[in-house]
Each structure stands twice: as C-alpha cells, then as structure tokens.
Amino acid sequence: YVVLVPFDGFRPDYLDRYDTPAFERLAARGLRAAGLISVFPSLTFPGHYSIATGLHPEAHGIVANRFYDPVRDDEFDYREREDAQDGAWWGGEPIWVTAETQGLVAAAFFFPGTEADIGGVRPSHWRPYDGSVPNAARVEQVLDWLALPEDARPHLITLYFSLVDSAGHDLGPASADMRRSVDASDRLLDRLIDGVDALPHAARVALVVVSDHGMAAPDPERLTILPELVDLSGVRPAPAGPGLSLHVGDAARSRALRDELNAQLTHARAYLRAETPAHLHARGNPRFGDILVIPEGLGYVAVRRVVDRARLLLRPGQHGWDPHLPEMHGILLAAGPGIAAGEALPAVRAIDVYPLIAHLLELEPHPDVAGDLAALAPARTEP
Numbered sequence: 056y057v058v059l060v061p062f063d064g065f066r067p068d069y070l071d072r073y074d075t076p077a078f079e080r081l082a083a084r085g086l087r088a089a090g091l092i093s094v095f096p097s098l099t100f101p102g103h104y105s106i107a108t109g110l111h112p113e114a115h116g117i118v119a120n121r122f123y124d125p126v127r128d129d130e131f132d133y134r135e136r137e138d139a140q141d142g143a144w145w146g147g148e149p150i151w152v153t154a155e156t157q158g159l160v161a162a163a164f165f166f167p168g169t170e171a172d173i174g175g176v177r178p179s180h181w182r183p184y185d186g187s188v189p190n191a192a193r194v195e196q197v198l199d200w201l202a203l204p205e206d207a208r209p210h211l212i213t214l215y216f217s218l219v220d221s222a223g224h225d226l227g228p229a230s231a232d233m234r235r236s237v238d239a240s241d242r243l244l245d246r247l248i249d250g251v252d253a254l255p256h257a258a259r260v261a262l263v264v265v266s267d268h269g270m271a272a273p274d275p276e277r278l279t280i281l282p283e284l285v286d287l288s289g290v291r292p293a294p295a296g297p298g299l300s301l302h303v304g305d306a307a308r309s310r311a312l313r314d315e316l317n318a319q320l321t322h323a324r325a326y327l328r329a330e331t332p333a334h335l336h337a338r339g340n341p342r343f344g345d346i347l348v349i350p351e352g353l354g355y356v357a358v359r360r361v362v363d364r365a366r367l368l369l370r371p372g373q374h375g376w377d378p379h380l381p382e383m384h385g386i387l388l389a390a391g392p393g394i395a396a397g398e399a400l401p402a403v404r405a406i407d408v409y410p411l412i413a414h415l416l417e418l419e420p421h422p423d424v425a426g427d428l429a430a431l432a433p434a435r436t437e438p
C-alpha cells in the first residue's frame with residue numbers, strides 16, 4: 056500500500072529551519088532527498104500532475120494553473136470544476152489510472168487530476184476539491200480507508216494539504232506564519248504515521264511525502280509590464296507562472312514581436328516556443344504559446360499593473376520560476392516496504408516519483424514515462 060502525501064509549497068530548507076520531528080521520524084525510517092526538482096512552470100497543477108504521471112507539462116498538457124489551448128480554442132482554469140473534471144484536458148497516465156487498470160484500488164482525498172475521467176478511469180474513491188474540509192479530517196479518512204477489509208482496501212491513496220503554500224503566498228517563506236504552518240503540517244504527518252503504525256498490516260504501508268514546488272519572494276525591481284513596452288493588440292496573453300505565454304497565431308508576427316520585446320526587455324527575455332531553454336521542456340506543446348517571456352532571477356512579467364508597480368500580483372511569496380532554482384525545489388521523503396532506511400539522496404526530479412510508486416506497488420509503468428528510478432537506486436529495495 057502507498058499513501059502519497061503532498062504538502063503544497065513546502066521547501067526543503069523548512070525541514071532544517073523549523074522543528075519537524077515527524078518529518079525527521081519518516082526520514083530516519085526511509086529516504087530523504089536534498090530536494091524535489093519541480094517542472095516548468097513550477098506551479099501547483101503542473102507540478103502535482105507531473106508527480107502523478109512522470110511526465111513534463113509539455114507532454115501531459117497541464118502547462119499552467121490557467122492556460123489557453125489554441126487547438127481547442129478554449130481556456131483551462133483550475134478553479135472551474137468543469138475543467139478539473141474534463142479528462143480531455145489531462146494527458147498522460149497518472150499513477151492512479153495505472154493502478155486501477157492493473158487491478159488495484161485507488162482512492163483520492165484531493166490531488167489535481169483525480170476528479171477527471173482520464174482514459175475512462177477515475178480512482179475508485181474520489182471527491183471534488185473542497186478546501187474547507189479540515190486537514191485532520193482528511194488524515195482520518197485515509198486511516199479509515201487503510202483499515203478497511205483487505206478486499207476493499209485501497210492500494211494507492213492520495214492526500215493534499217495547502218496550508219504551507221497559503222502561508223508562503225500570504226506572508227512570505229520566512230514569516231512567523233510559515234513556522235505555524237510547518238508545525239501544523241508536522242502534526243498532521245505525526246498523526247498519519249501513528250495511525251499507520253497502529254494497523255495490523257503497518258509493515259505493508261509506504262508513505263511518500265512530496266511537495267510540488269517551493270516558494271520565494273519576488274523581486275519588485277525586476278517587474279516588467281509588457282503593454283508599456285509593445286503593442287499587444289490581437290495577442291492573447293496567458294500567465295505562465297511569473298512569466299507570460301503570448302498566443303500570436305502568426306509566425307512572422309511572432310518573430311517580429313520577439314525581436315521588439317528583446318530590444319526593450321531589461322529583466323526578462325522573449326523566446327519563440329521552439330527556442331526556449333531545453334531544460335524547461337516547453338518546446339513541444341502549443342499550449343505554451345507562440346512566445347514565452349521568461350523573467351530573469353525572481354523577476355515578474357505581467358500585462359497590467361494593479362495600484363502600483365510593487366503591488367502588481369507581487370504577493371510576499373510566489374513560485375513558478377525555473378524549477379532548477381533552489382527556492383523552487385520541493386521535498387521528497389519516503390518510508391516503507393521497498394525503501395531502504397536512513398538514505399540521504401541528492402535532489403530527485405518530480406517526474407521520478409511516478410516510477411517510484413509503480414515500483415512500490417509492483418506495477419508496470421506506462422511506457423511513455425520520462426522519469427526513472429536511477430536517482431533513487433541507492434534507496435530501493437524489493438517491496
């Protein structure tokens with residue numbers, strides 16, 4: 056059995072900066088990676104769905120929390136239930152579909168993608184996202200599922216906690232509120248570990264704790280308002296984290312607009328999609344736009360200013376930047392059958408989590424998966 060537990064927006068350094076005895080207890084029993092390298096853009100929906108599928112967003116199609124698809128001529132918005140549940144948006148094969156199609160039972164107490172009918176499959180147990188459900192109640196439901204008779208018990212369970220992400224956005228990654236949110240997260244994990252330990256089949260349960268991305272304070276000195284530089288009439292902009300996707304619809308105008316932008320940009324760079332840095336994996340999907348405007352460092356690119364330059368969307372904490380920036384890294388800790396105890400690993404890619412869970416559940420991974428188990432090899436044992 057595997058329980059996948061994402062703490063949205065949890066940075067690796069929080070584990071060292073704050074008192075986290077439950078996280079330390081889990082790490083001592085299994086593995087802790089130096090970080091979990093997110094995907095581009097390092098946002099909640101792309102990040103979680105890459106963890107679930109072992110694919111980069113260019114392959115699975117969830118390229119941002121909100122985006123435009125020029126092929127469908129339609130917009131995806133993570134806040135719209137219809138989009139969250141429409142499997143046509145969601146490419147790839149998430150781990151719960153792999154499990155269900157190979158005869159296992161999956162259950163989801165929230166996780167991006169688990170509401171959607173993907174290839175005709177949903178988890179056996181799932182529910183529409185409702186952020187008002189208390190975090191403690193989510194843990195108790197997971198423990199109830201694990202206590203079911205063996206013939207009804209889910210083999211794969213997903214959870215979701217947003218409290219650390221919310222604290223990071225509202226007051227910043229170094230705030231007092233972050234300490235409180237990390238403390239609360241540690242208590243939730245402590246209850247989950249204790250509850251699993253009390254099960255008669257505890258030795259058969261693996262816990263995999265992750266986060267989708269990190270958090271950082273944006274640099275207000277590197278804020279770029281595009282319409283103040285160029286005419287965007289006829290261009291459809293879409294947010295790509297702190298950058299922008301520009302849907303132009305014409306190759307010649309795209310090239311001209313890229314050149315016009317780069318002649319004026321001081322804290323960002325405009326790329327045709329085919330020119331974007333290879334490590335971002337953004338070239339292969341038109342949902343990324345014809346042009347990507349990517350800020351340098353922790354800069355921000357937007358289409359409008361609100362009140363004044365320093366207050367435009369620049370909350371105390373943000374994410375979405377290059378996933379290789381240390382501030383954008385998430386966490387990976389895991390313990391249970393199939394995982395060696397006390398292993399400290401270098402940073403692992405988010406796309407490597409799908410093959411890890413497939414290994415723990417003895418599933419045949421989907422052949423298109425981009426992740427692999429190489430980075431996790433020192434911590435692998437037979438489940």
